[in-house]
Amino acid sequence: QVQLVESGGGLVQAGGSLRLSCAASGRSFSTYDMGWFRQAPGKEREFVAAITWSAGSTYYANSVKGRFTTSRDNAKNTVYLQMNSLKPDDTAVYYCAARPRGLSIKTLKYDYWGQGTQVTVSS
Secondary structure (H helix, E strand, C coil), X not given: CCEEEEECCEEEECCCCEEEEEXXXXXXXXXXXXXXXXXXXXXXXXXXXXXXXXXXXXXXXXCCCCCEEEEEECCCCEEEEEECCCCHHHCEEEEEEEECCCCCCCHHHXXXXXXXXXXXXXX
């Protein structure tokens, strides 16, 4: 069982940066691959980034590649999403999610979800 809590969201101007954190509880956190997703009003939840349990591999959606970076600190049970050069289109609720081994861009593949944190980018 893994419980996830996101933080770090807020209001930022276009071109600015934010760093989201996802704190996990549970003894097996270091064995889970982690994903970041986002959901804008009226839209489906979409994949943003993912990182393997060892942080050996990462994967990004084309829309954020080169601007967002995900990392993790297993000693702190925390995953991060550094977001740079933010655009108004990045406005959404951001969620972190966990699943046993295997990166995936599909929401249905993830077993555990946080409650989400709002990111608003003004133009």
